[in-house]
Amino acid sequence: MRADRELAHQSSVGRQDxxxxxxxxxxxxxxxxDDLSKRFWERPSPFAAFGSSPAPAASEAVxxxxxxxxxxxxRSFESLGSLAEKGLTPLVDEGLxxxxxxxxxxxRPLLQQAALFRSAEVLVGACGAALGWMMLMRPGAQVLEWLPRGVQPPLYRCSEAWNADPLGMFGGLGRLAGVDHVCLRSGQATVPIADKNRWSAKRTTAKDAYWRxxxxxxDSQ
Structure with missing residues (x-):
């Protein structure tokens, strides 16, 4: 594959870079x-749907x-408050x-953006430019990339398994940064497609470009 050849090219960016x-x-x-991120995490969130209460100073909460x-x-999350209540609040209540x-x-200023992503241990977001900041996250951090429902596999690499898309856009960044990455589909069921056709060419129309x-x-259940 062309991507494999380019990864091996001497001018390609690697982990050392x-x-x-x-x-x-x-x-x-x-x-x-460090100062910017400290103030960010210590500041109470103005709305419950946009964050938890600050963790105690000595807390090891993620x-x-x-x-x-x-x-x-x-590509924004619908019903964010409900998602947070079901998926995040129980972990907050346990101090985790x-x-x-x-x-x-x-x-936000560019340096503040860099500070916030560098301080995060887990990043959740839709596929988009913001996930590019994962390059600054510390090795061992985790990124959960979300894809709108109905996007066909040949149009976007999204294997719904950890570190299974090393040649994908953000899976590749995770590989370079030493950050664990998984792409998830917002639909309940994985789009069915035969393995032999998973990355093959696919005829598309202008309508297919509007998934972004x-x-x-x-589903919060």
């Missing part, structure tokens, strides 16, 4: 980023960052998790 970039970034802005796209931009939702990412405008209707 990502490590060198992160090392240089921390050397120059590490103190500022920090989860959820990116919520604008309602008019497509603290979380925040970002719905104003594009309005669909929101994420995730």
């Amino acid at each position: 990502v490590l060198a970039f992160n090392t240089a970034l921390v050397a120059r802005h590490g103190r500022d980023m 920090k989860l960052l959820l990116v919520q796209r604008g309602a008019g931009d497509g 998790l603290t979380w925040r939702a970002l719905d104003d990412l594009s309005e 405008l669909d929101n994420l209707d995730v």
